Amino acid sequence: MTISRPWLHGFLDLCLLAMLREKPDYGYGLAQRLAAAGVADVPGGTLYPALLRLEQQGLAEPSWHPSESGPRRKYYAITPAGRDELNAQVAAWEVFRGGIDVLVAASTEERR
Amino acid sequence: MSGWDHRFEAELLRLGVQPGRARQLTEETAQQAAESAAEPDGLFGPAHLYARHLVSELNTAALPLSGGEKGQVRLRLTGVGKRYRRRTVFTGVDLEVRSGEVAAIVGANGCGKSTLLRICAGLTRPSTGRIQRTRRVGFVPQDAGTAGWLTADEHFTLFGAAAGMAPRRSRSTGEHLAARLAWRPARRELTQHLSGGTRQKLNLVLGELHAPDLLLLDEPYQGFDQGTYLDFWKQVLTWRDAGRAVVVVTHLLHDLQNVDQVYDLGAVA
Numbered sequence: 001m002t003i004s005r006p007w008l009h010g011f012l013d014l015c016l017l018a019m020l021r022e023k024p025d026y027g028y029g030l031a032q033r034l035a036a037a038g039v040a041d042v043p044g045g046t047l048y049p050a051l052l053r054l055e056q057q058g059l060a061e062p063s064w065h066p067s068e069s070g071p072r073r074k075y076y077a078i079t080p081a082g083r084d085e086l087n088a089q090v091a092a093w094e095v096f097r098g099g100i101d102v103l104v105a106a107s108t109e110e111r112r
Numbered sequence: 113m114s115g116w117d118h119r120f121e122a123e124l125l126r127l128g129v130q131p132g133r134a135r136q137l138t139e140e141t142a143q144q145a146a147e148s149a150a151e152p153d154g155l156f157g158p159a160h161l162y163a164r165h166l167v168s169e170l171n172t173a174a175l176p177l178s179g180g181e182k183g184q185v186r187l188r189l190t191g192v193g194k195r196y197r198r199r200t201v202f203t204g205v206d207l208e209v210r211s212g213e214v215a216a217i218v219g220a221n222g223c224g225k226s227t228l229l230r231i232c233a234g235l236t237r238p239s240t241g242r243i244q245r246t247r248r249v250g251f252v253p254q255d256a257g258t259a260g261w262l263t264a265d266e267h268f269t270l271f272g273a274a275a276g277m278a279p280r281r282s283r284s285t286g287e288h289l290a291a292r293l294a295w296r297p298a299r300r301e302l303t304q305h306l307s308g309g310t311r312q313k314l315n316l317v318l319g320e321l322h323a324p325d326l327l328l329l330d331e332p333y334q335g336f337d338q339g340t341y342l343d344f345w346k347q348v349l350t351w352r353d354a355g356r357a358v359v360v361v362t363h364l365l366h367d368l369q370n371v372d373q374v375y376d377l378g379a380v381a
Contacts, residue, residue, distance in 0.1 A: 028148040044155035045162055048144050049169035052137075056170055071146040 008040050012050050013059075014093055015039060017078060017086040020060055024077035027051055051076060059085050116152045116159045117142055123163035127339050128294060137166065168342055183211030185244075186326040186357035187232060192241030194227055201227055203240065207375055211325065214348060214358045216371040219378030225361045226254065226330055228377060232359060233328050246357075250324035252315045252332045260304030264290070264297035264314055268321065275322030282321065289317040293343050309335035316344070320351075327351060330361045345370055 019025060019033055027048055035041050054060040059082035066072045078086070117138050124134035141162075145152040156162040186209055193203035201224040209215045217225050230236035231243065233251040258267060265283050272282025290297055293313045303311060316332050333344050348370065351358050360371070368374055 026147065027144055031148070044144065044148060044150070045157055045165065048141070048156075049166045052140075052166070053169055070149070071143055073147055074140065074143065 008042065008046075011093070012042070012046070013054065014086070014089045016050060016054060017059065017082055017089070020076055020078040021083065021086060024063075024075045026065075026073040026075045028073075030076075054082070058082075114142075114152070119159035120152070120163050123160040124167065127163065127167045127342060129167065164338065164342070168345075183213075183355060183357075185210050186246045187359065188244045189232070190242045190244075192228075192231060192238045192243060194224060194231065194236075195239040202377055205241065205375070205377070209326070209357045209359055209373075211355045211357050212352055213373070214352050214360065214371040215373045215375060216368055217359065217361045217375045217377055218363065218368070219376055221363070223378045225363075225377055229328050229330050229359065229361050246325040248322065248324040248326070250319035250322065250327045252319035252327070252329045254330045254332075254334065257318070258303050258311055258314055260302060262303055263299070263301060264303065264306075264317075265299065267303065267314060267318060271318045271321050277322065285321055286317050289320055290314075292347060293317070294340060307335065309337065309340065312336065313340070316347075324356070326357045326359070328359050331363070332360075 015034060016030060019030055025033070027044070030051075031042050031044070031047055051060065055062055055076070058079060060076040061079050062074050062076050064072050065075050120141060121134050121138040124137060125131060129137070141152065141156070145155050148155060152159070152162075187207070188209075189205050189207040191203075192205040192207075194201040205228065207215065217228060219225050227236060229251075231238050232245065233249060234243070234245070235251070262270070264286065268282045268286030269279045272279065272285070277285070287297065290313060293316065295310060295313045297314075303314065306314065312332055312335055316329075319327060319329065319332075329348075333341050336344060348358055348360065352372075362368075
């Protein structure tokens, strides 16, 4: 199962920043990591604008690197501001997830 | 460059992106397509639509991240209600807007959005409740407030004078603000000959001419085309970043991604 579009929109920045904190990566690599994690197949038209936005907000820093095959790639690395934002978003995410877990657990009790 | 790239760059320019930045974005977009070994059309869809999506996405960059400091209260409504004879339009409206904040008032037609905004502006008296507001208020009505027999420059002078500004300064400020909405007022053109969209731009400029601390906007984009519409929201974010408090009446739900708080008037009634 992959997450629905509106959901993804809210959590894409969080996912991208988390992946970049693990290691710098380029667009296509990030898309593959998201797919491999089972989170989403993110279309390029959603992913690249999000990366540009992170760059513009100073949360991720780009650098160009040659690739063994084909054109050079734009790698993104997380910045200190990006780490701060990620921490804030992770905290918000944990509250949100905890709340949903409680609701889902309560409904499962009910069905027994 | 391919046809797609050309169309993409042309649309970016049309949307007001600086030429250097448009070229850079076009080149990077081509590179991103090459990165995933795909045609840009397949990866991003039609060039002009992707350009619009990208511009609106980048324009949200000014949003404060995860909260941030809020400023002084510029507008506070406490238990505000409005009744016409026996008919209650709304009751118990509480709303607080601080500097550096954008609030949207939403709700179905006829639920009193415009009336509430006029009450915020002090133009209509509430039946109940209390209003506190900053002294310098800019009000942009839906489609009124301009005089058909005056030119844009004359409006700038007149509205500027009401706020104690010298004529030359009013005119240059007005023209500067108009340019930000991609509009160059013609010297002799009377307002009655302007299109509806351009008249709304004039309204917006007049609302902002005296640099108010609180801006009240009543669906100020009627008749705007897509490009101007984006310019308008960019302008709202600029006001917010400059520490203004902004209240927008709107019925377009996709506007709401840009605002800090939403007051649903329909849900209260």
